[in-house]
Amino acid sequence: MAHKLNQIFSALADPTRRDILIMLLEDDMAVTDIAEPFEMSLAAISKHLIVLSKAGLVLQERRGRVKWCKLDPEAMHAAFVWIQTFGQLDPINLDTFEEFLEKEKLLNNSESI
Template structure:
């Protein structure tokens, strides 16, 4: 399993920013027009559009023009690689902590 693939790096880069994470959280409830997504943030629309571009470039969201508005939606399957990596790391750390617990329990018995 590749741990340093470009899509994974791009996804974590995109999710490293609190504005982009907030957008992802909002889109988890359903698609929305850019104007609605931008409303909670105190920034100019071109600056906000840069955040959307980062999310779209890495494939986490997609957008389409509908009439005079641009609508965004999540691409849930694009989160799969990040979820897989995080779950693998969680299992690895849990196993290491279990080994540490066994070692400390044995040491306590040996020292006791």
């Protein structure tokens, strides 16, 4: 796939992958631990991580038999810059995860109309 933005945005288009990214905000994690809260197979999560890794959103470093995954803010920043530049949007200021959830909830509600 040609353009890096294609990979970044399509990586972000999947809710499982967005959830993984949010998990990785807290700490670096091994593939198996990332997979734990999800209801799909480990192989599926492994694939999602490869997608995130190819998009540059996640770095994977193998130590022994464990592959540690960590956020790589670089690609996310590229998407951010694209959107911001596009609309000349002003960065907003949100502080907590609770506010973030609130936003998501509002978004979900408006969607179900």
